[in-house]
Amino acid sequence: MGSSSWEEFFAVHLPPTDFEDNRTLLKEFCDRHDQYGNKIALVTSGGTTVPLEHNTVRFVDNFSAGTRGSASAEYFLEQGYAVIFMHRQKSLEPFTRHFSGQKLFDMLDIQERGPNTTITVKPDSVDVLAPVLSRYKAAHAAGAVLHVAFTSVSEYFWLLRAACECLARLGPRALLYLAAAVSDFYIPKDRVPTHKMQSGSGAPVIQLQLVPKMLAPLVSLWVPAAYVVSFKLETDDSLLVPKARAALDKYKHKMVVANLLQTRHHRVILVSPETTQEIVLTREEVHAVYQKYDDSFILFDLESASSKGEF
């Protein structure tokens, strides 16, 4: 079974309920930064879901905690970009990703003095928290970051196209960094059962359909002047570079960041139309990056790429 066209996908899947609110937010954000001549990076992050039932008890999900996307968003902010952080609901977010709820709670001390209760961060935790918190507050005070959230693959596509419509006017000052793990497959709306599948009726067979490749209209129609970076995650090393290069040939964008699931924390291959650049971190470098940025290896990749003038 082939994939449907992207026009068909948007015709069949209605926009999410909060779509107009998000579109307004995107438009205001892009207009404001465009006025100042700022650069904007759209960072997509986390996995998308494919509902198996209309009422959505079960869904197919893609593996992604959002580590790379949320870490990269911090880096783009540091480099002076305004950032649209388009992320899977409840996945990791820039800055807060460094501390889980329990980790933050354990950093706090309560001082109860009658009616004057105060809560402070323990002195030995201030060193760790203060630099991250400062950067968080600076980014938000400057209005430099906008969060928009998706869950299903159709919500993701609606938001992505809306963001592109706002970013188009920025021309080459727009950068798209498509790190989200987007489903390749979905279940056509007319084949999704309304009620929860009953286990009593035997194990079901799920017939999936290919998702249309949105990178095609995105590059050729929606944001033709933008710097578009896509990602390729594979588990078979022999397919990695051939598939990255095939994607560049087909979609005509600027870069594919290719990596293997097994080694993605210390190895990526940056594939551009002219070059193939492998970056492997040594054990010491991984340790140094982790020390500085937690587990955000992609920061290192971008610094390397950037020093070569690719960004």
Added chain:
Amino acid sequence: MGSSSWEEFFAVHLPPTDFEDNRTLLKEFCDRHDQYGNKIALVTSGGTTVPLEHNTVRFVDNFSAGTRGSASAEYFLEQGYAVIFMHRQKSLEPFTRHFSGQKLFDMLDIQERGPNTTITVKPDSVDVLAPVLSRYKAAHAAGAVLHVAFTSVSEYFWLLRAACECLARLGPRALLYLAAAVSDFYIPKDRVPTHKMQSGSGAPVIQLQLVPKMLAPLVSLWVPAAYVVSFKLETDDSLLVPKARAALDKYKHKMVVANLLQTRHHRVILVSPETTQEIVLTREEVHAVYQKYDDSFILFDLESASSKGEF
């Protein structure tokens, strides 16, 4: 296609890599509280995954943020239970669930005075945070709560059985509150592809198999004296009570909490072998519960049940 037996499931699926560590933690926790004659509630929370590939790029997931389980864990602690909180990795946890990372960050003020940086919670946020933080600290200081995390359905079953083995000696002082959203279906290990499915080769068909009903050996063999509460989430109202009652007849446990996906925040039906009790919150009650406990309606259910001596 029928389901495999529970013995077969454990024979085919190896224990997770950190299994022995978790088993040791469970055993120490149960032994300690058993010595003091304490009651222990095992609360399971969040959804389980079914990997579609060995390297797990994609998986089928069950819808659950862990709201009900994490809220209920707080309630059991308040009622003097020690709590084993067995939850999906990264799902909501007791106490911290009230505040997202951004919400906590926005509560914090940095005071930079040269080398002496301090971070404090803003005075107007102390009122909201202090009661939750106090209860969190009290529970942890008393060693009253143990967190163990799962992701896949096989990890869940291995942990569940290990917890039961430790809880068995507590007899009726053990309560099992099985709120996790467990997959009904899985893909047998020998049919899971090693590498990422290639979208070029056409849309795949996923053939699922029924998961064995672990409630059967759990009630009859593993913890025969415990108070076992299971949950039923349906989308079709007409199936709700019949399916709850059928489960009680089949597995011989103490209670099914039945609810519809669409109305689960304000309506549940408590089904025991002798009674069927519907609890519907009015708009005012929902508001009052949300004010006090955030979005944890189940607390109200349990208080009602408890006042009737069912717990």
